[in-house]
Amino acid sequence: MLRRSRSCMWLWLASPMAMFWLVWAPEGSPLSPVAFSKPDSEDPVARAKRLLLEADAVFFDVDSTVVTTEGIDLIGKCFGIMKEISELTHKAMDGHVKFQDAMAERLQLMADHGMTKDKLEECVKTEGAPQWSPGVQEVVKMLHKQGTDVYLVSGGFQNMIKPIALELHIPQKMIYANEILFDEKGNYAGFDRSAPTSASGGKPKVLKMMKRKKGYKTMIMFGDGATDLDARANGPASAFIGYGGVQVRSKVKKGADWFITSFQEILDVLPKGTDL
Ligand SMILES: [Mg+2]
Numbered sequence: 001m002l003r004r005s006r007s008c009m010w011l012w013l014a015s016p017m018a019m020f021w022l023v024w025a026p027e028g029s030p031l032s033p034v035a036f037s038k039p040d041s042e043d044p045v046a047r048a049k050r051l052l053l054e055a056d057a058v059f060f061d062v063d064s065t066v067v068t069t070e071g072i073d074l075i076g077k078c079f080g081i082m083k084e085i086s087e088l089t090h091k092a093m094d095g096h097v098k099f100q101d102a103m104a105e106r107l108q109l110m111a112d113h114g115m116t117k118d119k120l121e122e123c124v125k126t127e128g129a130p131q132w133s134p135g136v137q138e139v140v141k142m143l144h145k146q147g148t149d150v151y152l153v154s155g156g157f158q159n160m161i162k163p164i165a166l167e168l169h170i171p172q173k174m175i176y177a178n179e180i181l182f183d184e185k186g187n188y189a190g191f192d193r194s195a196p197t198s199a200s201g202g203k204p205k206v207l208k209m210m211k212r213k214k215g216y217k218t219m220i221m222f223g224d225g226a227t228d229l230d231a232r233a234n235g236p237a238s239a240f241i242g243y244g245g246v247q248v249r250s251k252v253k254k255g256a257d258w259f260i261t262s263f264q265e266i267l268d269v270l271p272k273g274t275d276l
């Protein structure tokens with residue numbers, strides 16, 4: 001009888017404590033409600049798929065992700081130095097060189113080969129038509145349909161990204177990219193170093209900023225490069241989906257929660273629309 005009344009007393013004490021933990025325990029603590037509903041053993045790919053459906057914001061890298069090209073290489077092509085620019089781009093993407101140094105070097109090289117404001121505008125007209133990664137337009141359409149905010153975040157340049165954003169119905173305020181500067185005579189004058197994407201660590205910075213501004217809970221980053229992976233490794237992205245449809249980088253493949261080689265894999269996860 002005594003033993004029974006003791007166990008009743010423990011139950012009476014423990015129940016409110018358990019309720020407290022279920023409501024207040026911080027996310028990540030072993031007793032948090034999240035820990036109960038999402039076991040640590042959840043497969044990273046299954047987790048990334050689940051988060052994609054819950055996401056309130058998705059951030060896409062542009063070059064070699066949304067499109068199969070590298071915008072800066074196309075600009076290099078206009079000025080007859082595509083090969084040199086492309087080699088420097090690959091070095092930067094593999095994370096072997098400081099991002100801002102690689103950008104300054106490439107832009108200076110283009111200026112030395114005749115890049116002016118007018119010539120760049122001409123270049124965007126001839127080379128700027130988006131060369132889409134297959135399926136990406138449908139993915140963005142479906143994300144918009146499920147009410148997810150879609151951003152383009154790129155170490156590339158606004159000039160090359162605007163035509164891409166326009167076709168994807170992504171407004172200007174949801175593009176985070178770099179701007180090439182020119183003086184009043186239209187000569188090259190550096191790049192806007194105040195843009196968060198103009199330096200190493202830019203992508204995590206953009207995601208942190210948007211989380212603070214919009215209060216996003218689940219943010220997903222898509223991309224092919226080391227700077228994209230950084231948004232998950234050193235930033236607030238809940239998951240990083242690596243894209244290897246154009247370039248496969250071992251560091252990115254290894255670090256991704258889910259590594260895909262086709263956007264069809266994403267279309268298979270998102271709810272099918274009847275009028276798409
Ligand atoms: Mg890229």
